[in-house]
Amino acid sequence: MELSQAVIDSLSIVGDSAHVPNKCYQRLLDAAFDGVVDSEQRNRISGDEAFGGVDKAALKEAYAGLVSCIIEATKHDTEAASLEAVLEDCKFTADRIKAFISSYQERKQILQILLGNVGVTPPHIVDVDWRLDYYIKNNHLEKVNQAVYLISLKTEVPGKPGIQDVQFSCTQEQLQDFVGKLKDATKCLEKISASQ
Amino acid sequence: MEEVDHIIIHSLRVIGCDIEEDVTNLKQFSTELIVSAVIRCLKVINSDVDLPNSLPGGMSAKFRIGTSMAAHIQELGYRGEIGYQTFLYSNEQEIRRVLMFLVDKLPKETAEAVEEVLGASVLLQRTIASTLAQQLNSVWTPPYLKQNSITWRGSPPHWQREGASSLCKFHASHLHIPQGMTDLKRKLPKALRSYYSQSLPYVTNQTVHHNDTSSSVIEKMASEITAQQEWENEWNQAGLASRLSEQEYREKKKNKIRKRVMDQLRQDVQRSGDFAASRKAQDLQQMIDSISSRAGSSTKTKGSRFTHTEQLIFAKDEEKTMSQMGGESEVGQGHSEEEIQNQRDAEVEGLREEVSGLVSRLEQMDLEMRKFTASIQQMEEVVSTQGSTNAEKEEAYTVKKRTLDLLPDAENNIAKLQSVVDGSAQRLVTLANQWEKHRAPLIDQYRELKDLSSKKESEGEKKLEEIKAFRVRMKEVADDARHKDEHLKQLVAEYERMTKDVNRSAYTQRIMEIVSNIKKQKDGINTVLIDTRAVQKEINQLTGKLDRTFTVTDELIFRNAKKDEAAKKAYRHLAALHESCELLISTVEETGVIMREIRELEDQIENESKNKVLSNLEKITSDYQQMKKENTALMAKMKQRS
Numbered sequence: 001m002e003l004s005q006a007v008i009d010s011l012s013i014v015g016d017s018a019h020v021p022n023k024c025y026q027r028l029l030d031a032a033f034d035g036v037v038d039s040e041q042r043n044r045i046s047g048d049e050a051f052g053g054v055d056k057a058a059l060k061e062a063y064a065g066l067v068s069c070i071i072e073a074t075k076h077d078t079e080a081a082s083l084e085a086v087l088e089d090c091k092f093t094a095d096r097i098k099a100f101i102s103s104y105q106e107r108k109q110i111l112q113i114l115l116g117n118v119g120v121t122p123p124h125i126v127d128v129d130w131r132l133d134y135y136i137k138n139n140h141l142e143k144v145n146q147a148v149y150l151i152s153l154k155t156e157v158p159g160k161p162g163i164q165d166v167q168f169s170c171t172q173e174q175l176q177d178f179v180g181k182l183k184d185a186t187k188c189l190e191k192i193s194a195s196q
Numbered sequence: 197m198e199e200v201d202h203i204i205i206h207s208l209r210v211i212g213c214d215i216e217e218d219v220t221n222l223k224q225f226s227t228e229l230i231v232s233a234v235i236r237c238l239k240v241i242n243s244d245v246d247l248p249n250s251l252p253g254g255m256s257a258k259f260r261i262g263t264s265m266a267a268h269i270q271e272l273g274y275r276g277e278i279g280y281q282t283f284l285y286s287n288e289q290e291i292r293r294v295l296m297f298l299v300d301k302l303p304k305e306t307a308e309a310v311e312e313v314l315g316a317s318v319l320l321q322r323t324i325a326s327t328l329a330q331q332l333n334s335v336w337t338p339p340y341l342k343q344n345s346i347t348w349r350g351s352p353p354h355w356q357r358e359g360a361s362s363l364c365k366f367h368a369s370h371l372h373i374p375q376g377m378t379d380l381k382r383k384l385p386k387a388l389r390s391y392y393s394q395s396l397p398y399v400t401n402q403t404v405h406h407n408d409t410s411s412s413v414i415e416k417m418a419s420e421i422t423a424q425q426e427w428e429n430e431w432n433q434a435g436l437a438s439r440l441s442e443q444e445y446r447e448k449k450k451n452k453i454r455k456r457v458m459d460q461l462r463q464d465v466q467r468s469g470d471f472a473a474s475r476k477a478q479d480l481q482q483m484i485d486s487i488s489s490r491a492g493s494s495t496k497t498k499g500s501r502f503t504h505t506e507q508l509i510f511a512k513d514e515e516k517t518m519s520q521m522g523g524e525s526e527v528g529q530g531h532s533e534e535e536i537q538n539q540r541d542a543e544v545e546g547l548r549e550e551v552s553g554l555v556s557r558l559e560q561m562d563l564e565m566r567k568f569t570a571s572i573q574q575m576e577e578v579v580s581t582q583g584s585t586n587a588e589k590e591e592a593y594t595v596k597k598r599t600l601d602l603l604p605d606a607e608n609n610i611a612k613l614q615s616v617v618d619g620s621a622q623r624l625v626t627l628a629n630q631w632e633k634h635r636a637p638l639i640d641q642y643r644e645l646k647d648l649s650s651k652k653e654s655e656g657e658k659k660l661e662e663i664k665a666f667r668v669r670m671k672e673v674a675d676d677a678r679h680k681d682e683h684l685k686q687l688v689a690e691y692e693r694m695t696k697d698v699n700r701s702a703y704t705q706r707i708m709e710i711v712s713n714i715k716k717q718k719d720g721i722n723t724v725l726i727d728t729r730a731v732q733k734e735i736n737q738l739t740g741k742l743d744r745t746f747t748v749t750d751e752l753i754f755r756n757a758k759k760d761e762a763a764k765k766a767y768r769h770l771a772a773l774h775e776s777c778e779l780l781i782s783t784v785e786e787t788g789v790i791m792r793e794i795r796e797l798e799d800q801i802e803n804e805s806k807n808k809v810l811s812n813l814e815k816i817t818s819d820y821q822q823m824k825k826e827n828t829a830l831m832a833k834m835k836q837r838s
Contacts, residue, residue, distance in 0.1 A: 002421055003417075004417060004421045004424055006375055006420060007417065007420070009375070009376065010373070010375075013377070016378070019378055032400075035398070035400035036409065036410065039406035039407075042400040042401050042409070043397070043398060043400070043401040045398055045400075046397070046398055055377070055378075055393065056392075056393040056394070057374050057377040057389060057392035057393040057396075058377040058378050060373070060374055060377075060392065060393075060396060060398060060399075061373060061376075061378075063398055063399060063400075064371075064373040064374075067399050067400060067409075067413060068399075068416070068417055071410050071413045071417075072413075072414075072417055079685070082681070109354055109355040109356075110346075110355050113355055113356070113357045114410060115410055116357060117357070117362050117363050117364060117407070118363075118364060118366050118407075118410065118411050119363055119365075119366070120363070120365060121360045121363055123360070124360035126338075126339040126359055127338065127339060156339065156359045156360045156361040157360070157361075158360050158361065158362070158363035158364060158365075159363075159364065159365075160361075161361075163339060189332060190332060192324070192325055192328055193325050193329035193332055194325070195321070195325055
């Protein structure tokens, strides 16, 4: 993990008990982690009265440093040991490092999911509804007698709320082909997962 | 042998043989198991081997498989005796030898791959694989059970994302972060400070959507880091050589860039101005062209109605005036048209001549003017030279006048002049001396200073080079450290994965134990050997002693026997005693040999009994019977066919 000088400077403010008193430290940590993770708490720190005696400008800088450090550490999947070294360079005391690392470990998965959410993807199939219709005849033909499957794939599309339907109809052979393709895809995944 | 069996069974299991858990040594191997294990081994060693995985039912097929297996193994370089009987009528030791050979021949790629240091990509792939495996193993859950498609499950339970509803695109916006707020040395404008402390929102609240916070932070971070690296590179390469302080260098660079931008802009402005001007000129030209072309077209028959009407009107007018004029001239003068024409021509000629005369005169005047200005310049030059000669002459005149004035009292005056000249010469000399006096130390000082400065310069250069070298080394060391860190990480991951493989350590432990056992046994053998040697020595000594005492007593008694009858008897007894003793010893030795033979025979019997001769024989006979039956069946079929 590599941090820019500006972030290191702002982290040093967090590590300095003259600027961030011990009683505020945990509050600041929680606020930073929750501010990154939870959209409802993104501005929680500004309403917090625990920081009454702290210089707001310095607090903003410290907060920004913490947030940057958290996101960067998550991005690189940093181990606790190397994180410790970085924080030590920023003059954190042992207690503060411990508190930071425990908070980090606790929320690491969520943070990683949060970062993993950044990206593009085709619609994601989550469910399927189907119906089998029997097509007996039409105005041209007296006898058709074919099975028609009506498939409705339920997909999740990023950026759209709820579930989107993808509907199509197909004959039995087409459906078999489709199922074969899906099975191939599953097998592919299984192969990858078995190749460790 | 148990250890060997364990190792063999373990490696057979590794390559995928189906060996039951309670099988612990080769004795328990059935014929089918042996055949399948050997075939599996052969297939792993050489993928071209085409043999069925299990033993077929027919006796002749069994025989064929056995021979082809033996042939394959001999191809691999096995040196012992081997044939179909080795597998079908198995003997523990032979099978062990064959299996040991095969296990030894198994490809060791897998082991080597483990020893290789794995790259980061392999590790990444592994994590991907394990995560995928985990997610494949979890059961399907309907989407409405997930909040933003994030679930908490698995064993041990953890957060994971299933589905795509929470994805968002990478969209970074600019973040504003105050810097150096605790640095007392930095001066900030008051307004900015109050903006920072009062109005600026916190980082997580600056973007429009909360989703963009992380991407914005990532981008800001990346850009800062790259800028830092760029700057460092530049500073190392160009900055240090310029010998400016960091700020000065930045200032210089800023100016340079500004100048370049300005130049560029100026050039562009000029170019665009030129372009516009040329465009304008072109436009004008075009306009003129178009007008003229229109005019041209209007002279032709083609034209708009307007031009036609215009033409018509003007033409009428012209005709009118012409006719009027024609009428007047006809009325006023009786001259013919030709005369008028001639008169006019003559007039034109005259005017033309006048004009050309005027022009030539003008040219003449011009030439004269030029001549005059040139002569004026010449004259001025002459005047100035005359002036200077005049001044010289005046000076000469004054000097001569003064000398003439001085002439009447010549001697006195000469003396005076001489003294003046001498005085001035002396003064010059003293001045020169003084100058020399002042000059020498100054020159020395100058040289010293010059030396000093050049030394300083070279020192500075040296230091610069040192600094450069240090920087390079610093970078190298940092890179090295980073590499080593990565290496360490990989190795740690590798190690964590390795711990599953307990067998290895168990094997080494066992090998160590075996080695120590062998050492102990060797020690025991050595002590026994030493003992036997000591005993042999003692025996030799005793036989020697016996021989000597016997000869001595023999001689003594023999000498006495000639005289004494009792001694004769005693001598005879002695001889008998000696003989029977020798006999006794030889019998003892013989019994020893026989005992040894018995032991050997017993060993052989044990070996033979291990070879399962009886059961194998029974098997062979039964197989023989079966073969016979098969043959007769085949014969019967043949007969039926025929």
